[in-house]
Amino acid sequence: MQIIKRDGNKVDFEKIKIERAISKAFFSVDSSITEEELRKMSDRIEKTIKQKYPKDHIPTVEEVQDLVELTLIDENYYREVKSFILYRAKHNMDRKVLADFSRYIEDKKVLNIITEVQEEFDNQRYPIESLLFKFESFLKPNMTEEDMLKALTRAASELTSKESPDWEIIAARFLMYQIDLEIEKSEERYELFDFKSKIEFLTEKGLYGAYILENYSSEEIDELEKYMDYSRNNIFTYSGLDLLRKRYLITNHKGDLIERVQEMFMGIAMHLAIPETDKVAFAKRLYDILSNLKATMATPTMTNARKPFNQLSSCFIDTVPDTLKGIYRSVTNFAEVSKHGGGMGLYFGKVRANGSDIRGFEGVAGGVIRWIRLANDTAVAVDQLGVRQGAVAVYLDIWHKDIPEFLGLRTNNGDDRMKAHDVFPGVCVPDLFWKLTRDDINADWHMFDPHEVEKKYGKALEDTYGEEFEDFYHKLVADKDISRRTMSVKDMVRLLIKSWTETGTPFIFNRDIVNKANPNKHKGMIYSSNLCTEIAQNMSPSESISTEIVDENGDTIIVNKTKPGDFVECNLASLTLGKVDVNDPTDLEETVRTIVRALDNVIDLNYYPTPYAKVTNKKYRAIGLGTSGYHHMLVKNDIRWQDEKAHEEFVDRVYEDINYYAIKESMEIAKEKGSYSCFEGSDWQTGAYFDQRDYKSERWEKLKEEIRDSGLRNGYLMAVAPTGSTSIISGTSAGVDPIMSRYFLEEKKGAIVPRVAPGLTTKTFWLYENAHDIDQNISMRMAGIRQRHIDQAQSVNIYITTEYTMRQILNVYITAWESGVKSIYYVRGKSLEVEECDSCAS
Numbered sequence: 032m033q034i035i036k037r038d039g040n041k042v043d044f045e046k047i048k049i050e051r052a053i054s055k056a057f058f059s060v061d062s063s064i065t066e067e068e069l070r071k072m073s074d075r076i077e078k079t080i081k082q083k084y085p086k087d088h089i090p091t092v093e094e095v096q097d098l099v100e101l102t103l104i105d106e107n108y109y110r111e112v113k114s115f116i117l118y119r120a121k122h123n124m125d126r127k128v129l130a131d132f133s134r135y136i137e138d139k140k141v142l143n144i145i146t147e148v149q150e151e152f153d154n155q156r157y158p159i160e161s162l163l164f165k166f167e168s169f170l171k172p173n174m175t176e177e178d179m180l181k182a183l184t185r186a187a188s189e190l191t192s193k194e195s196p197d198w199e200i201i202a203a204r205f206l207m208y209q210i211d212l213e214i215e216k217s218e219e220r221y222e223l224f225d226f227k228s229k230i231e232f233l234t235e236k237g238l239y240g241a242y243i244l245e246n247y248s249s250e251e252i253d254e255l256e257k258y259m260d261y262s263r264n265n266i267f268t269y270s271g272l273d274l275l276r277k278r279y280l281i282t283n284h285k286g287d288l289i290e291r292v293q294e295m296f297m298g299i300a301m302h303l304a305i306p307e308t309d310k311v312a313f314a315k316r317l318y319d320i321l322s323n324l325k326a327t328m329a330t331p332t333m334t335n336a337r338k339p340f341n342q343l344s345s346c347f348i349d350t351v352p353d354t355l356k357g358i359y360r361s362v363t364n365f366a367e368v369s370k371h372g373g374g375m376g377l378y379f380g381k382v383r384a385n386g387s388d389i390r391g392f393e394g395v396a397g398g399v400i401r402w403i404r405l406a407n408d409t410a411v412a413v414d415q416l417g418v419r420q421g422a423v424a425v426y427l428d429i430w431h432k433d434i435p436e437f438l439g440l441r442t443n444n445g446d447d448r449m450k451a452h453d454v455f456p457g458v459c460v461p462d463l464f465w466k467l468t469r470d471d472i473n474a475d476w477h478m479f480d481p482h483e484v485e486k487k488y489g490k491a492l493e494d495t496y497g498e499e500f501e502d503f504y505h506k507l508v509a510d511k512d513i514s515r516r517t518m519s520v521k522d523m524v525r526l527l528i529k530s531w532t533e534t535g536t537p538f539i540f541n542r543d544i545v546n547k548a549n550p551n552k553h554k555g556m557i558y559s560s561n562l563c564t565e566i567a568q569n570m571s572p573s574e575s576i577s578t579e580i581v582d583e584n585g586d587t588i589i590v591n592k593t594k595p596g597d598f599v600e601c602n603l604a605s606l607t608l609g610k611v612d613v614n615d616p617t618d619l620e621e622t623v624r625t626i627v628r629a630l631d632n633v634i635d636l637n638y639y640p641t642p643y644a645k646v647t648n649k650k651y652r653a654i655g656l657g658t659s660g661y662h663h664m665l666v667k668n669d670i671r672w673q674d675e676k677a678h679e680e681f682v683d684r685v686y687e688d689i690n691y692y693a694i695k696e697s698m699e700i701a702k703e704k705g706s707y708s709c710f711e712g713s714d715w716q717t718g719a720y721f722d723q724r725d726y727k728s729e730r731w732e733k734l735k736e737e738i739r740d741s742g743l744r745n746g747y748l749m750a751v752a753p754t755g756s757t758s759i760i761s762g763t764s765a766g767v768d769p770i771m772s773r774y775f776l777e778e779k780k781g782a783i784v785p786r787v788a789p790g791l792t793t794k795t796f797w798l799y800e801n802a803h804d805i806d807q808n809i810s811m812r813m814a815g816i817r818q819r820h821i822d823q824a825q826s827v828n829i830y831i832t833t834e835y836t837m838r839q840i841l842n843v844y845i846t847a848w849e850s851g852v853k854s855i856y857y858v859r860g861k862s863l864e865v866e867e868c869d870s871c872a873s
Contacts, residue, residue: 332344
């Protein structure tokens with residue numbers, strides 16, 4: 032049997048379409064109908080058609096819909112038939128609107144997108160007549176087809192609201208078509224017929240790494256091209272796709288867009304799969320996860336994987352030694368890292384204080400501030416090809432003599448010669464300071480010169496933590512021959528709070544908590560963190576050994592020999608918890624294990640901007656598996672942020688699972704490729720890591736024994752970065768933070784773009800709570816629950832309002848410390864603008 036469509040074409044009669052239409056009518060009035068009842072009605076309608084019309088009569092769509100109405104009436108479904116009648120009327124209106132669109136737009140593919148929107152989205156909330164009216168408001172004389180498409184994209188974007196959030200996705204459909212048209216012009220201009228010819232072209236132009244063609248055969252590239260799924264283009268939001276187009280897709284030197292979105296995901300997957308035995312199979316695995324936005328690689332990895340200059344790492348940390356040559360070496364290292372797009376953390380806690388001695392001459396040292404200003408000027412000067420300014424966090428211990436001036440680096444008053452407005456200060460705080468703020472805030476706090484302490488005692492205060500630190504600190508306090516600065520704990524807190532409320536910094540690094548939980552404490556010490564506060568790995572300064580003059584081929588060569596310290600580099604990626612089914616162990620395990628393996632491969636594939644980073648990276652093989660979409664995940668699982676019991680139980684389980692699968696995969700890779708070089712004697716090897724975190728279940732006990740026998744590939748595994756940019760691409764919430772607002776406006780290219788919380792519906796609207804409305808003590812306690820399962824740290828922000836008192840702000844920090852939180856990123860007031868790190872997995 033056939034049916035005549037409205038355009039006159041004859042097609043096969045499909046009962047399923049009748050059943051769909053009836054289902055929609057029931058759904059629209061919150062009624063339910065069983066599949067059996069649906070089948071009976073569609074059978075009855077089909078039977079009526081055969082009995083009512085002559086054999087040679089082919090019914091029209093309108094005639095069939097009339098029969099649907101009559102059947103619903105006969106069955107006494109009056110509310111449902113009313114809805115169906117309205118549905119028919121609405122579709123008639125939509126057809127008229129589509130005809131109105133065709134007066135302006137000739138491109139059939141654009142009209143097809145509008146038709147798909149009609150069919151896919153609820154036409155009550157997303158009526159295309161609204162799109163038409165908005166589109167018409169942007170029309171001007173003599174607009175080209177390209178201008179019309181841009182106007183249509185803008186119209187859909189500006190219709191986004193908290194009541195109709197999916198206009199963001201609809202706008203992305205039009206933007207994707209714009210991108211495709213741009214790429215098609217490039218493909219035609221450069222005669223690019225398939226993925227393989229495109230790779231060859233990009234390689235020849237120096238835009239793709241030669242290693243791709245060297246490692247993949249023509250047949251393998253063809254196989255991977257066929258595997259790409261372009262339907263996944265439809266999952267983007269407008270903001271995510273716009274960001275992807277601007278920052279990540281490859282253009283040639285003339286600015287012509289060459290690379291498609293799915294080709295980008297496949298290119299990244301192919302690069303990171305090169306070390307695998309079956310690289311094609313792994314490339315497919317990784318492509319599926321990346322293209323479905325279940326996880327994102329860090330910005331440097333997404334940007335540089337598949338390219339000739341493949342610097343894939345996000346974060347670097349250097350320990351600045353207390354020598355002139357060492358200080359300048361650290362600043363040079365920062366310049367090299369910045370040149371290649373990385374963010375840097377510099378620990379200045381070993382540098383002698385202002386007024387210290389130099390070669391026995393007392394009172395001549397200028398202190399750390401002048402060297403921090405040098406790092407500040409380097410950040411400005413080495414501006415990453417003019418794209419953005421370099422970014423560096425500078426850390427100092429709260430017992431360092433220069434800490435009061437350090438806390439004023441970015442505040443608005445004081446001597447400009449003591450300012451450095453382009454660095455991000457961080458303070459390293461021991462347990463002792465927090466104990467005093469909680470129990471005895473009027474107590475004295477003493478600050479010392481690290482050079483003087485080490486010269487007298489042959490031992491550095493910063494090289495101790497926990498009880499050993501407290502004993503040494505009290506010994507120094509009692510030593511009247513050691514100089515010090517003293518102020519009350521309360522006055523120190525005032526300096527901290529002044530800086531937090533004015534600048535959002537300093538970041539806080541709870542060094543005792545970090546070092547007690549360090550799984551590699553047998554090999555060193557962790558002094559500070561990175562630019563985004565999520566990295567916590569062993570650190571030590573490099574040492575100059577000698578300078579030799581040698582003859583080489585008749586030339587005199589000066590050779591400087593340096594003993595490398597632990598110069599931290601970390602490779603990051605983030606699970607998108609709002610996209611992964613965290614309640615499905617199979618989905619979660621597959622995603623975690625694939626990303627861990629990809630990150631381990633980054634270590635071997637990476638270009639290192641400085642040799643010190645390469646040495647440390649090979650030594651510990653550190654990776655940082657993180658998460659984004661945390662708030663999105665809670666809401667999807669019907670959990671309010673401030674429902675503390677449900678929140679705690681849920682995330683404790685989720686992060687334990689993530690940690691378990693990550694460690695398990697690292698062990699499996701160790702079986703294939705060997706353990707990291709410092710595994711012997713580590714907490715991983717002794718089992719102390721598992722005991723300290725109270726992992727006592729059967730699966731953990733079994734894994735502990737397996738690791739003891741088989742080893743572990745990566746010395747550090749988890750670190751939760753802020754994910755500023757990549758969470759926009761994924762259409763999810765950033766990092767582990769609550770959303771700032773369910774609905775807000777963003778300015779782009781002079782236009783106002785509405786943005787909404789991910790997955791916003793009438794139900795989830797009330798589950799979402801804005802960050803500044805949330806009790807920050809609950810947030811810190813939840814960060815502590817997560818922290819047990821994260822061997823490194825987290826980028827955790829504190830959100831305050833003008834109503835917060837000094838005591839309330841301090842109490843949030845004390846809660847964080849009591850909860851075992853290792854680090855705290857920014858303090859964010861409602862009106863305080865802070866510069867989000869864009870180097871770390873963002």
